[in-house]
Amino acid sequence: DQQVKQNSPSLSVQEGRISILNCDYTNSMFDYFLWYKKYPAEGPTFLISISSIKDKNEDGRFTVFLNKSAKHLSLHIVPSQPGDSAVYFCAANGNNDMRFGAGTRLTVKP
Amino acid sequence: DAGVIQSPRHEVTEMGQEVTLRCKPISGHDYLFWYRQTMMRGLELLIYFNNNVPIDDSGMPEDRFSAKMPNASFSTLKIQPSEPRDSAVYFCASSFGRFHEQYFGPGTRLTVT
Numbered sequence: 001d002q003q004v005k006q007n008s009p010s011l012s013v014q015e016g017r018i019s020i021l022n023c024d025y026t027n028s029m030f031d032y033f034l035w036y037k038k039y040p041a042e043g044p045t046f047l048i049s050i051s052s053i054k055d056k057n058e059d060g061r062f063t064v065f066l067n068k069s070a071k072h073l074s075l076h077i078v079p080s081q082p083g084d085s086a087v088y089f090c091a092a093n094g095n096n097d098m099r100f101g102a103g104t105r106l107t108v109k110p
Numbered sequence: 111d112a113g114v115i116q117s118p119r120h121e122v123t124e125m126g127q128e129v130t131l132r133c134k135p136i137s138g139h140d141y142l143f144w145y146r147q148t149m150m151r152g153l154e155l156l157i158y159f160n161n162n163v164p165i166d167d168s169g170m171p172e173d174r175f176s177a178k179m180p181n182a183s184f185s186t187l188k189i190q191p192s193e194p195r196d197s198a199v200y201f202c203a204s205s206f207g208r209f210h211e212q213y214f215g216p217g218t219r220l221t222v223t
Binding site: 032034036041042043044045046049089093094098099100101102103 | 114145151152153154155201203208209211212213214215216217
C-alpha cells in the first residue's frame with residue numbers, strides 16, 4: 001500500500017540545469033508535505049515543506065510545487081550543483097498519518 | 111544541541127541473537143520515531159512515541175521487534191531473535207510536534223548473518 005510514490009528511482013542532470021523530482025500521493029487527507037535530502041551514511045535532513053493551502057513554496061534554489069487536484073508535488077532545484085547529488089524523499093502528513101516515498105537518487109554531473 | 115544520536119553505527123550479528131539499537135533525541139522534542147530503510151521498501155515507519163508514550167506501533171513487522179522509551183532522552187529498539195531479513199539501516203528521528211519536520215540520526219546499519 002504505497003500511498004506516496006516516487007516513480008523515478010534515479011535522475012541524472014547536468015550541472016547548472018534544472019532538476020525536477022516528482023512525487024504522487026493517493027490519500028486526499030494529506031495536507032502537509034515535506035522533502036528530505038539524504039547523503040550516504042547520513043540520516044535524511046529536512047529540505048523544504050509546503051502546506052495544502054499553498055501551491056508553491058520557495059527557498060533559494062529549491063521550490064516545491066503542489067497540485068492538489070492531481071495529488072502531485074514536485075521539487076525543482078535550479079541551478080543544480082554537484083553537491084545536490086543525494087537521495088531525495090518526499091513525505092506526506094495528514095489525518096494522523098504520515099508516509100514517505102521510496103526516494104529518488106539525483107546525480108548532478110559537473 | 112548535538113542532534114539525534116544513535117548507537118551503534120554498525121552492528122553485525124548472527125541469526126538468533128538479540129540486537130538492541132539506541133537513540134538519544136534532541137532535547138525538548140516531544141516526538142520520537144523509529145524507521146527502517148531498505149532498498150525494496152524505502153523508509154518505513156516502525157513506531158513513534160509522544161512524550162515517551164508509544165502511540166502507533168502498527169509498522170513494527172513482528173513480535174520479534176519491540177521499542178521502549180523510558181524517559182525523554184532515551185529510546186531503544188530491540189530485535190529478538192534477529193533474522194537475516196532484518197538487515198537494514200535503522201533510523202531514529204525526533205521532532206517538536208507530530209507533523210513538523212523531523213531530525214534524523216545518522217542511522218544504525220544492521221547486518222544479520
